[in-house]
Amino acid sequence: MNAPDNHFERHARELYREASHHLDPAVVARLRTARREALANRKDTSLAHRTLQLLLPAGAFAAVAVVALFMSSPVQRPTTVAPNGVAPMVDVDGELPPDAAAADPTLYQNLDFYGWLAKNGDSEASR
Amino acid sequence: MESHDGRADDPDEGGMNTAVSALDADLLAADARATPASMNAFLAQVERRAFRMAELNLGHREDALDAVQDAMLRLVKHYSDKPAQEWTPLFWGILRRRIVDLQRRRKVRSIMVGWLGGRDDDGEDLPAWEPADTGPGPLERLNDAQSYADMAAAVKLLPQRQREAFMLRVLEGLDVAETAQAMGCSEGSVKTHLSRALQRLRDQLEEWR
Numbered sequence: 001m002n003a004p005d006n007h008f009e010r011h012a013r014e015l016y017r018e019a020s021h022h023l024d025p026a027v028v029a030r031l032r033t034a035r036r037e038a039l040a041n042r043k044d045t046s047l048a049h050r051t052l053q054l055l056l057p058a059g060a061f062a063a064v065a066v067v068a069l070f071m072s073s074p075v076q077r078p079t080t081v082a083p084n085g086v087a088p089m090v091d092v093d094g095e096l097p098p099d100a101a102a103a104d105p106t107l108y109q110n111l112d113f114y115g116w117l118a119k120n121g122d123s124e125a126s127r
Numbered sequence: 128m129e130s131h132d133g134r135a136d137d138p139d140e141g142g143m144n145t146a147v148s149a150l151d152a153d154l155l156a157a158d159a160r161a162t163p164a165s166m167n168a169f170l171a172q173v174e175r176r177a178f179r180m181a182e183l184n185l186g187h188r189e190d191a192l193d194a195v196q197d198a199m200l201r202l203v204k205h206y207s208d209k210p211a212q213e214w215t216p217l218f219w220g221i222l223r224r225r226i227v228d229l230q231r232r233r234k235v236r237s238i239m240v241g242w243l244g245g246r247d248d249d250g251e252d253l254p255a256w257e258p259a260d261t262g263p264g265p266l267e268r269l270n271d272a273q274s275y276a277d278m279a280a281a282v283k284l285l286p287q288r289q290r291e292a293f294m295l296r297v298l299e300g301l302d303v304a305e306t307a308q309a310m311g312c313s314e315g316s317v318k319t320h321l322s323r324a325l326q327r328l329r330d331q332l333e334e335w336r
Binding site (some may be wrong): 017023 | 166167170171174175176179188192195198199200202203204206207262274276297298300301325328332
């Protein structure tokens, strides 16, 4: 390509750059405002993004914790109610003896008597 | 119909691109496109030229400002995390698509206006699409105002893709790969469009030679 063609393109680019430098001040101000708004929007977006990044793992952890809590808690046996509305007899053999510290001390002092009474009382009732 | 495929078989095309490359090396040495330090610096660097490019394509100051503002917002929102070296073709590509969108909307609206007999819903006459800027514009302050006006008029007459190739490659100084990325086409297609654009412009701006 010869020099005049180079001149043509150079001239076009120089005019374009010159025109870009000599913009109406009102246009320049609006461009500056647009730039600031775009950059401010990025800050808002990145803040929301960071908040989301923190909240997502926290929410996931909370969900996992709740599920683990439900799975590890003892299963409650449903209390079955007899058709006549009377609760069934509970197997007392499985119950623990009363706490010695909390129980009445006279109970232990007269333990032999209560044992005799239980033995003879059952036998009297069976007669 | 304009060809969009990547044929680059014009006999003088190689020479033209060599000339553009020489121009790039010459002009860009002085106006080095160093990697911008920040997104703010990059936008401050390109915003005025972006406005001029949008104005040349749209012929309307408010639309041009809207296009540039939207391009800034989209670049910042979607591509801030990209390396700074990629911002240039990304920005011009976003701006190009925004310009095309506005041109399409304008076309649809002009069709609708034609159907409605040139009146809007309130029965008022719609304003002309290219209102003249009656105030003292930037052109009046330019020594080469007439030359720039001539060039702008000639550029506006180019087909869309040729105009884009000329503006991005010659005026903005992107390399072929960046221009292809911004235009969404192959590098060969860029060369073809640019070759045809330069040929037309030389014919129309004969006095520049």
